Amino acid sequence: MTSSSPHIPVMLDEALAMLDVKPGGRYLDATVGLGGHAEAILRASQPDGRLLGTDTDPDALAASTQRLEPFGERVLLRRAWLDAAPEAAVDAAMTPLDGVLCDLGVSSLQLGNQARGFSFQSEGPLDMRLGPQDEAQTLTAHQIVNQWSSDDLADLIHDYGEEHRSRRIARAIVRQRPIETTTQLAQVVVDAVGIRPGSRVHPATRVFQAIRLEVNRELEHLADFLSQVRGVLGIGGRLVVIAFHSLEDRIVKRFLRDHSSGSSPVFRTLTRRVMRPSDAEIERNPRARSARLRAAEAI
Ligand SMILES: C[S@@+](CC[C@H](N)C(=O)[O-])C[C@H]1O[C@@H](n2cnc3c(N)ncnc32)[C@H](O)[C@@H]1O
CATH class of the missing domain: 1.10.150.170 (Putative methyltransferase TM0872, insert domain)
Incomplete structure (x- = not known):
């Protein structure tokens, strides 16, 4: 693996605020990655909040397992593609959930591992499988x-x-x-x-x-995941999605628009306008530059 800057969780304060993390809450981090957001959720939900973290990448799960180990039985980690994360929450008896976070894309761990072939800045095989x-x-x-x-x-x-x-x-x-x-x-x-x-x-x-x-098949997974997510959230439960390009963000935006209007809405949108990282965050973490956060509450 080449050297890479450590993965800094993107829009962390905004994500925690939108998730409205509380002690005793039950959370799903459906792209747990290196566990940065998950760790913050576990801290904010002390002493008894629980978190299920899912990711399809075994390397990411190995890293988050190590990072989240101090939280003991409050954490459960499972390998799953995004579209299977809601089912994993049901299987783990974590539903109804108080919050679901999805921080899309790839982490610095993946970008920095040249053998995975995600980055054009270092020589690697053309792989790109998550x-x-x-x-x-x-x-x-x-x-x-x-x-x-x-x-x-x-x-x-x-x-x-x-x-x-x-x-x-x-x-x-x-x-x-x-x-x-x-x-x-x-x-x-x-x-x-x-x-x-x-x-x-x-x-x-x-x-x-x-x-x-x-x-x-990241866009298909995202659409499938969104179509199931209301079913695993309790009333008042929060959905927070951080996207990194307009194709992902458009899927989230349309989903929230379609499900928070009409005669029987199932979400109330909390971000009338998409949230973007502050200039200070972009300065600290250039990877945050393209992030777009949207959130909604299950009704
Ligand atoms: C940006 S990273 C998450 C970083 C994490 N929030 C943190 O603070 O450490 C995104 C993670 O989502 C996973 N991922 C992306 N798309 C996925 C998909 N369709 N199914 C399952 N995992 C996915 C990647 O493997 C990666 O580990």
Whole structure:
């Protein structure tokens, strides 16, 4: 593993306030990662609040198990994809829940481990699987990059990367095959579209986002998870979602709009406008820059 800055939980104060964490409460952190938010929830719900943390990544679970060990039986950790997290809460007899947190995307642990292939800043295999590598998750970034047709690649980069130069990038990828590593792929993208002077976003960012979302079916999991979450929250229970790009945020925004209006709403939206991190937080933790938090209360 390469060195990486430690993972700092994003919008922590805002998430805790929106979750309205209380002693004795029951919480689900459905993307527990390294346990940063989970640890804060456990502290704020002392002495007897409980937390179920789920994540699909065994490395993340190993890290959160170690971090949350001092909380003993107040914590339960399970491996689950996001869409299976509500069911895990039912199985663990944690429902009805007082709060559910979902802090999407990847952690610094994953980005910093070059063998996982999430980052174009360090050389690694084109993998990008969030789940265990010995299991059913067989689609890898390598297959998409080296086997998909130019049209399919372009559609993916356009739809999941929101990149308008997707056709040019897709043609360049197909021309340069085989592409074996993250840095090779990033270079192909740079050669195809150049680096805009003054742009803070590297041109490979959107391409890597698109491929990762497809490899892990992250948007489908999020939509499935949201469709089940009301069923595991008690009345007054809180849902907090932190998204990192507009595709995720749009899914959350539409879900909350559709379920907090009409003749039989099941949520009351607590964030009329999406919440963004403060300038001070972005200064401290640049990864927070793109975070968008939305919250709602079950009614
Ligand atoms: C941003 S990190 C969470 C960090 C955590 N809040 C903390 O403070 O340490 C997101 C985590 O969600 C997991 N994850 C992302 N998408 C997932 C999905 N669709 N199913 C299951 N886990 C997912 C990743 O493996 C990662 O560990």
